Amino acid sequence: MSSVLLLNLAWQISTLALVALGLAIVFGKLGIMNMAHGEFVMIGAYAPVITASLGLPGWLQLPVCLLTVAAVALVLERTIIRHLYGRMFDSLLATWGIAILLREAVELIFGRGYQSVNPPITGTLSLFGAEYPAYRVAVIAGILAGFAVLYWWNARSRVATRIKAMVGNPDLAQAIGIDTARLSAGAFVFGCTTAGLAGLILAPTIRIEPMMGLDYLIRSFFALVVGGLGSLEGLAIGAGVIAGTQSVLGAVASQTHGYLAVLVLSILFLWLKPDGLRSSSR
Template sequence: MDIIIPLVDASSYILILIMIALGLMIVFGMMGVINMAHGELFMIGAYVMVLCQSHNLPFWLGLVLAPIMVAFIGLLIETLLIRHIYQRPLDTILATWGLSIALKQAIVLVFGPEAQSVSAPVDESFSIGDFSYPIYRLFIMAASLFMIIATFWIFLKTDFGLMARAVIARPHTSETLGINTRRIYRWSFVFGTALAGLAGALIAPTISVDPQMGLGYLVPGFLSILVGGTGPLAGVLAGAGAIGGTNSLLSVWVSPVAAQIAVFILAIIIIRMRPSGLLGERDEK
């Protein structure tokens, strides 16, 4: 029995990490934009839940509001900031870093620097025999799994996804074929931010919500996409699985510090050895 709970915990962490990494990946893979403020969007998602709780709004309404509000912020960011620097990918790192500082501080000004907590809508546990697990955590897993599948469905099965993939592969060709690349960029960016907002909202009851929480998810998210490879969307699954799984299991079995150090070193070695990621094809020239 000792092994099941860490395993379930690990898969729950992996699923959240995949949601975050998918958002980063859509933006990075498509537009080459590194969004350092992604962690802060995730944080804002969680703060929407704090706000809902303090206004006695139902929890489920918060889950709907969070991605919508974060998507709206994403739309603003894209219009006001990102679209001016598409041509300068390295500058996006700096500009979004400035944005992340500003967002963090804005949250401190509104909610204060101290950690907040959000209570889960259901407290009961689910148990079979010796195994017992909080229902809400199972719900997180189901919801994020659903969103991950939905994302894959959108990008692999719908017309929008087809156009988006065309824009990634051959931006100029798709433009000449009449695809509005600007619009595709914009809505992909917004979609990525909404995913981050929802992830933050979902996980809010299980962690302490504070203004510095974004970074702790941003860096593993980035390492996931670099380890997994930026080519196919499925690379994120492998990357987040490797990063999240190792981190989560080593935290239980050894210690959180050792886990983090081991994971980062592992990730750096993998990225160095296979620059195109675990699932990326080796470029043979």
């Protein structure tokens, strides 16, 4: 296996893990099947376009992304999502409608045409005897560091302990004084914001358009199906299996073969091992 293929594999796995993280939080912890997850990725990808259209300097892309996505997520949580916790089918229908609304809103503002942005880091680095884009190397390193911090936070933080208590028994958590409504809202906004951050990171490497979110929703769902819900380890395993299968088959055969293999693999897991390779109970 060539060095470039290995680096591409690391890129695909790390970015898919980041994209799927928000869905893992919202679906795995809150019981909300967020069909608008891909649209939050899309909004994050449009952050550089929004920044440029407002005449703001490029370094404000990150604050614009986080503020825009968090504001949209908070409004949706306060008006719709807060009534749907634990109601998976109802949340699926509601968020499907939200996804359509968000796509139409972005299309109304920016049009249907493709947008493209330049990476903040240019040039290449020599790794393992191959030249690879420096931006992708920086993203891979940043995602690995971010997941390490998140893993530590999940194991040590008092807030994480309260979330686990809320997931395990919401009524008991509320009875002992945990503000479950505020905690749920924070978890939903955080999950959506990580999706937006993934979109911002991916923006320089993809074509940005209003319909782009569907592919990221599907691949995120497949990663959770394979890895299982409720743990960072399951998310990492699922992202590795899905992105690895698609990347390797896409390189040796075609992208169509890669998508087909991922689809068949996900169907087999839903049939034979619906809890995934590693899952913790909600």
